[in-house]
Amino acid sequence: MSGRSALLIGATGATGKHLLRELLESPQYTRIGEYGRKVTPSDRIPAGQEKLEQKTVNFENLEEAGLKDGKWDVVFITLGTTRKAAGSAAAFEKIDREYVLNAARLAKDDDPAHEQRVVYLSSAGANPNSWFLYPRSKGLTELGLAKLGYQDTIIFRPGMLLNADHPDRGLTEGLAEPIAKLFAHFSSSVAAPVEAVAKAMRIAGSLGSSGLPPIAQAEKAGEPDAAFTAIENSGILALAKNEK
Secondary structure, eight states, rough: OEEEEEEETTTTTTTHHHHHHHHOOOEEEEEEEEEEOOOOGGGGGGGGGGGGEEEEEOOOGGGGGGGGGGOOOOEEEOOOOOOHHHHHHHHHHHHIIIIHHHHOOOOOOSOTSSSOOEEEOOOOOOOOOOOHHHHHHHHHHHHHHTTTOSSEEEEESSEEEETTOOOTTTHHHHHHHHHHHHHHHHHSSSEHHHHHHHHHHHOOOOOOOGGOOOGGOOOEEEEEEEEEEEHHHHHHHHHHSOOO
């Protein structure tokens, strides 16, 4: 189907900036919304600027942003942070979960006849019952999204993100990436370049859960009242590589 619209929350992040480019260059999308605390400068948008709507929003008062006014067909969310960047566990959970769920809830159209899809960038190991902050927050966010009532919820769970341009990257992360790249030559479950993740998200957003090819290795996950489609690292790489 052509003429699809997409809202992207988190477009200035490591994966989001590549997803924005994917959407702008795709002929399947004729209207793109980039809503965020800050938006992409025009000189960093090489193509498709004529179909881009940008809006700076306050995530503490997101009700005033008018997210649902766009009646978006696909809502992509790549918003996220780290505990280090957020400054505390409470601040991390507010950004990583509360902001994400609020944005998805407010972007949902009130018209039940409008089929909407939400595609969220989570992480490998996401688990709502984990003792650890990061995977627990991701797991709870996944379930929260699935409970919002979108017709289709697709969750991406990549391993370590390669080629990610994080200004707050620490020494440990910097040392881990070369090791992850080495192991990635032997296993498709370890890591994925942000470019591949962005491309796979754009493809999944267009196809939907029912249209995903077997190579995506998509699985049903979640809970009875919060079911979603999950795509792990190996499926992400395959989906990005084998687009026709």
